[in-house]
Amino acid sequence: xxxxxxxxxxxxxxxxxxxxxxxxxxxxxxxxxxxxxxxxxxxxxxxxxxxxxxxxxxxxxxxxxxxxxxxxxxxxxxxxxxxxxxxxxxxxxxxxxxxxxxxxxxxxxxxxxxxxxxxxxxxxxxxxxxxxxxxxxxxxxxxxxxxxxxxxxxxxxxxxxxxxxxxxxxxxxxxxxxxxxxxxxxxxxxxxxxxxxxxxxxxxxxxxxxxxxxxxxxxxxxxxxxxxxxxxxxxxxxxxxxxxxxxxxxxxxxxxxxxxxxxxxxxx
Amino acid sequence: xxxxxxxxxxxxxxxxxxxxxxxxxxxxxxxxxxxxxxxxxxxxxxxxxxxxxxxxxxxxxxxxxxxxxxxxxxxxxxxxxxxxxxxxxxxxxxxxxxxxxxxxxxxxxxxxxxxxxxxxxxxxxxxxxxxxxxxxxxxxxxxxxxxxxxxxxxxxxxxxxxxxxxxxxxxxxxxxxxxxxxxxxxxxxxxxxxxxxxxxxxxxxxxxxxxxxxxxxxxxxxxxxxxxxxxxxxxxxxxxxxxxxxxxxxxxxxxxxxxxxxxxxxxxxxxxxxxxxxxxxxx
Numbered sequence: 001x002x003x004x005x006x007x008x009x010x011x012x013x014x015x016x017x018x019x020x021x022x023x024x025x026x027x028x029x030x031x032x033x034x035x036x037x038x039x040x041x042x043x044x045x046x047x048x049x050x051x052x053x054x055x056x057x058x059x060x061x062x063x064x065x066x067x068x069x070x071x072x073x074x075x076x077x078x079x080x081x082x083x084x085x086x087x088x089x090x091x092x093x094x095x096x097x098x099x100x101x102x103x104x105x106x107x108x109x110x111x112x113x114x115x116x117x118x119x120x121x122x123x124x125x126x127x128x129x130x131x132x133x134x135x136x137x138x139x140x141x142x143x144x145x146x147x148x149x150x151x152x153x154x155x156x157x158x159x160x161x162x163x164x165x166x167x168x169x170x171x172x173x174x175x176x177x178x179x180x181x182x183x184x185x186x187x188x189x190x191x192x193x194x195x196x197x198x199x200x201x202x203x204x205x206x207x208x209x210x211x212x213x214x215x216x217x218x219x220x221x222x223x224x225x226x227x228x229x230x231x232x233x234x235x236x237x238x239x240x241x242x243x244x245x246x247x248x249x250x251x252x253x254x255x256x257x258x259x260x261x262x263x264x265x266x267x268x
Numbered sequence: 269x270x271x272x273x274x275x276x277x278x279x280x281x282x283x284x285x286x287x288x289x290x291x292x293x294x295x296x297x298x299x300x301x302x303x304x305x306x307x308x309x310x311x312x313x314x315x316x317x318x319x320x321x322x323x324x325x326x327x328x329x330x331x332x333x334x335x336x337x338x339x340x341x342x343x344x345x346x347x348x349x350x351x352x353x354x355x356x357x358x359x360x361x362x363x364x365x366x367x368x369x370x371x372x373x374x375x376x377x378x379x380x381x382x383x384x385x386x387x388x389x390x391x392x393x394x395x396x397x398x399x400x401x402x403x404x405x406x407x408x409x410x411x412x413x414x415x416x417x418x419x420x421x422x423x424x425x426x427x428x429x430x431x432x433x434x435x436x437x438x439x440x441x442x443x444x445x446x447x448x449x450x451x452x453x454x455x456x457x458x459x460x461x462x463x464x465x466x467x468x469x470x471x472x473x474x475x476x477x478x479x480x481x482x483x484x485x486x487x488x489x490x491x492x493x494x495x496x497x498x499x500x501x502x503x504x505x506x507x508x509x510x511x512x513x514x515x516x517x518x519x520x521x522x523x524x525x526x527x528x529x530x531x532x533x534x535x536x537x538x539x540x541x542x543x544x545x546x547x548x549x550x551x
Contacts, residue, residue: 056450058446077449077452078452080450080451080452082450083450084447084450086443086446088443090441090444090447092444092461092462092465093544093545094466094468094544094545103451107451107453107457137545
C-alpha cells in the first residue's frame with residue numbers, strides 16, 4: 001500500500017526512552033486502510049500506548065516516520081485530523097456534558113448555532129439525550145466515557161485514536177459500549193486505532209488485530225478478523241469468533257514466553 | 269420547603285454557638301475571679317470585661333458630645349473596609365497576573381520568586397511608612413491618605429493569590445493537556461479553557477486568606493499613615509485608654525472581626541457562584 005492510500009502509514013518507527021534506556025518500540029511497520037478498525041493488543045510495556053501517542057504526535061519517535069492522511073503526523077495534528085479517547089473520560093469538570101462535547105468545535109471556530117446542532121446530534125448518537133446540562137461528575141463512568149466518545153467524534157475526524165477507552169469499566173458496561181461504538185463507527189466510517197488489554201474486545205470490534213510483544217515493543221503478528229461486518233451479541237458465540245480469539249491468544253503466548261507469569265495472567 | 273428548614277437549622281446553630289461562646293467567657297471569668305487564680309492572668313474587669321459591658325459600650329458615646337460608639341465605629345469600619353476592598357482587588361489582580369506570567373516561564377519563576385518570598389518576610393509596619401511617602405504624593409486628592417493604605421493592604425494579599433494561582437495553573441490534568449494538544453490549541457486557549465478553570469479552587473482558597481489579610485493590612489496600614497478615620501486609628505486611640513475603659517477597645521475589635529468575616533463570606537458566596545466542580549475537587 002502506498003503512503004498516499006493509507007490512512008496511517010508507520011515506517012521503521014523506533015522509540016527509546018533515555019531514562020533507563022528502554023526501547024519502547026522497535027522497527028514498527030504498519031499501514032492502516034481508510035475506514036479500518038485496528039486494535040493494538042499486548043501485555044503492559046509492549047509499547048501499544050506509545051505507538052498510539054506516536055501516531056497522534058503526542059510524542060516523537062526516535063527514528064522512522066509516521067504519515068497520517070499523506071501528511072506528517074505533526075501536520076495532521078495541527079490540521080486536527082484525529083480525535084482521541086483516553087482510558088479516563090477526561091471531561092472538564094467545570095463544563096456541562098454539552099459544553100464538553102462542544103470543546104473541539106470551539107477550537108475549530110464553529111459558530112454557536114452550528115455547535116449546538118452538532119452537540120444535540122452527538123448526544124443522540126451516544127444515547128445521552130437529556131443529560132446535556134448535567135455536569136460530568138453527575139454521570140456514571142460508562143456515561144462519562146460515552147460523552148468522551150461523543151466529543152471525539154463530534155468534529156468527524158478521519159482518524160480516531162482510542163487508548164483503552166473501556167479499560168476502567170465493568171464487563172457489562174464494556175460489552176454494551178462495544179456494540180455502541182461499532183454502530184457509531186459503521187455510521188461515520190472513521191479509521192480507528194484501538195488500544196486494548198482484552199482479546200475478546202479486540203476480536204469483536206476490529207477489522208484487524210495487531211499483536212505486540214514487549215521489550216522491545218514489536219509487532220508479533222497481525223490477525224485479519226474475517227467475521228461479518230455487522231456484529232451483534234451473537235457474534236461472541238460464533239465458533240469463528242472463538243477460533244480468532246484463540247489465534248490471537250496463541251500469538252500472544254508464543255511471543256510472550258519470556259513474560260512474567262502475572263503479565264501473562266493479565267492477558268488471559 | 270426542606271432547604272428553608274435546613275437554612276433555619278443552620279442559622280440556629282450559629283446563634284447557639286455564639287451564645288455558647290459568651291457563656292464560656294462569663295463562666296471562665298466567674299471561676300477565675302471567685303477562685304482568685306492568677307494564671308495565666310488575673311481576671312478582672314480590665315483584663316476581661318463582662319460581655320454586657322462591651323455590648324453596652326456600643327450604645328454610649330466614647331467621649332462627651334459625640335454620637336454613640338457604634339455610629340462612630342461603623343463609619344470607621346466603612347472607611348477601613350473601602351481601603352481593604354481596594355487593596356484586596358489590587359492584590360488579587362496582581363497576584364493572579366503574576367501567577368499567569370510566572371507559570372509560563374521557568375526562568376522568570378526562578379528569578380523572581382525568591383524576591384517575592386523575601387518581600388513577605390519584611391513586616392508590614394516596616395514597609396508602610398515608605399509606601400506612604402512614595403505613593404501619597406502621586407495620588408489625586410480624593411485618594412489621599414487611604415489610597416496608600418490600600419496599597420499596603422494589597423501587599424499582604426497578592427502573595428497567597430500568586431502562590432496558589434501558580435499551583436492551580438499547574439494542577440491541570442496531564443491527559444487534559446494532551447487532549448488540548450490534539451486540538452492543536454494555542455497557549456492562550458489552553459490557558460483560558462483549561463488552566464484557569466482548573467486553577468479556580470486553588471485561587472479561591474487563596475482569596476479567602478487574602479480577604480481577611482486585606483482587613484488586617486488596612487488596619488495596620490493606617491497606623492504609620494496617621495489616619496484617624498479608620499479602625500486602625502480607633503484601635504490606637506482606645507489602646508491609650510484601655511486601663512480605664514477596656515470595653516471600647518473590645519468593641520472596636522468586634523467590629524474589625526465582623527468586617528473580616530464579611531469579606532470572607534463575600535468571597536465564599538462568589539466561589540459558590542463561579543466554581544462548578546465535582547464536590548471532592550472544591551478546596
